[in-house]
Amino acid sequence: MNKLIVLLVLLAAILVAGCADNTEQIIDEPEIVEDEVSDLVEAEDNETMDMDTEEHMGATVEVIIENFEFAPEEIRISVGDTITWTNLDTAPHTATDNNDMFDSGTLAEGESFSMTFEEAGTYDYICTIHPYMKGTVIVEA
Ligand SMILES: [Cu+2]
Incomplete structure (x- = not known):
């Protein structure tokens, strides 16, 4: 009987820990970060194209x-x-x-x-x- 109670307490603790993990993931906001990264990549692409003119490096x-x-x-x-x-x-x-x-x-x-x-x-x-x-x-x- 005591073992069952210990098991239930352990299960409850695991469930609470699991909920805490989920909360952190929701705060991460991965979509906004991806947009900013793709903007940065596009900007770098444009700079590379400007540099392609070998005779003159843009000042x-x-x-x-x-x-x-x-x-x-x-x-x-x-x-x-x-x-x-x-x-x-x-x-x-x-x-x-x-x-x-x-x-x-x-x-x-x-x-x-x-x-x-x-x-x-x-x-x-x-x-x-x-x-x-x-x-x-x-x-x-
Ligand atoms: Cu003015």
Whole structure:
């Protein structure tokens, strides 16, 4: 009779432990983690494709947005280069191409936007919030 009681207590303890394990697994949220990982993998794939142009490894060039101006206002880069715009004003700004080739969206103070240029050409852009702010990117082959 005593052995039966011990067995029942053991069974109860195992069941409680089992429930605790299940709770931990539910908290893990595996779906969200998988989405983030696949985003990271896609980003890496894109970078690898940019690097495929053997002649020119893409450089990153900084354009500062400060005092309601793009600096430098006109910039010359090569195909495959990336421009990073960073807003140093407390006012929000955008870097928006006149022909919809790129659009930073609203950049708050300290925020950045990067664009890699794969096609030669002249890209005129503005800040949509302050349309008198103008800039030009000249991409040379
Ligand atoms: Cu602006």
